[in-house]
Structures are given as C-alpha cells and as structure tokens.
Amino acid sequence: AEKWGLKEGDTFTVVTGPNSRNDGGTSWDFQVLGVVPDYWDWSQPENGFIIGNATYLENTEPLSQRGTGYGLNVALRSGDRAVSISEQIDRQYENSGTATVTVPKRLDAEAEIQQGFAMASMTTGIAIAGFVMILFLTGNAIARSVRERIPEFAILETIGFRDVHLMSLVFTDAVIPCLLGAAVGTGLAGVVDGLSTRFLPGSLSRYLSSPAPTLALLAWALGLAVLLALASSVIPMLRLRRLSVTDALAGR
16 A cells, blocks of 8 residues: 555556456456555565455456465364364365365475475484484593593492492483483573574464473483483493402502
C-alpha cells in the first residue's frame, strides 16, 4: 500500500500472462477493501502480500484452472498431532482429481534448512568422531597420570590396598572430569543451539522450537561420560594389576 500509494476504496489493476482469464484478457481489476499489517509468515516479507477474493478468481479463471493451486493453513491445538492429521487429510482426498499434499510447517521448515543433506546423519558422524578423539586424549592423560604415580601406587599396595582399590582410584580420577565435562558441555550445547535459531529467517525460526537439554539427554551424556572414563582406564588398570612392588619402589 505504501509502495503504490493505495488506500481503502482505491482501484488498481494487475496484469498477468496470457491464458490466465477465461475471457482471454490479461488484466484484473481489484478494489482495496482495507490495508492490514504485514504477515510475519511470508517468504519475502519485504514485498508485502495481498489477499484477494477467491470467488472473483474462480469465476474469472479458465475452467481447467478453477479449484486448484490453493494453499490452506490448518491450526492444531497440539503440534504433536501434525503428522497424523496431515496423513488423515491426504487420505480423505487421495481419490480426488485434485489430491492434497499436506506437510506440517515444522517438518517443511526443517527440510528447507537441511537442503539436500541429512542433518541427523552428519551430526551423528561428528559426534562419533568427537567421542573417539576425546577417548584418545582422555586415555592418554590417564595413562600418563598412572605412569607418574607408579611409586605411590606401589606404596599403597604395600600397606594393604588391593588391586581393586587401586583400579577404583584410577577410575575415579577419570570419571569425575568426564562427568563434569558432560554436564557443562550439555548445558553449553543447549545455550548455543538456542542462540543459533536467531540467525535463521523469521519464517523458519518460528516453526523450530528452541532446543533445551532434557533429563533424558543429560542421562545419555552422563552415561557416555562413564563409558568414556571406563574405556580410558582399561589399559592403566591392567598395568596396575601387573605392577611389581619391588620394581616400582626401586624406580625400575
């Protein structure tokens, strides 16, 4: 309205291509009934949008084009039912000459973001690579720590500590930083993911819920941290089982 200087009651003409009207014409005359605020869910919000009268279009278009090409938004009380209700709608019209294609807004937005590559597969691959790297670094750090404290472990064994006690100490040294890292990392991931949606177009970010760490996700992270600590401690534990107190106290 601002671009064309239009107000309520004005008439303006839209010129389209050939074969768009049943009478062979290419011009459409519209009367402005009102000016409304911009709608946030528009692919190009800077260009604004126009709502026209469907009956006017139906009565003017060629017969073969009437009743097709419309998009309808269905509001649901629960977004969790979007997929099932979409399937119900399409099944109802699957035998129609103009069958429907119903897609939940959230899934459509996620597909647009992914744009041809599987985000889940890529994320899983990155996670596995990161886990292996952390396993290597943690295992190396624990092994080095045990090597530097061999005389201390030997002294503990001479005063009555059993192998299981020594291995428990090694495992505790590994599991505490792993658990702390998992908890802090999960929290930071939730913060970073929540901020990332701010850089997406408004038409996409409004359909994507802000990620937040759940108790189930935290449990997975802590469980993997325990597994990481256990895997990192295996080799140092086996070395302690073969520990010779005499050689260790002698510095050999």
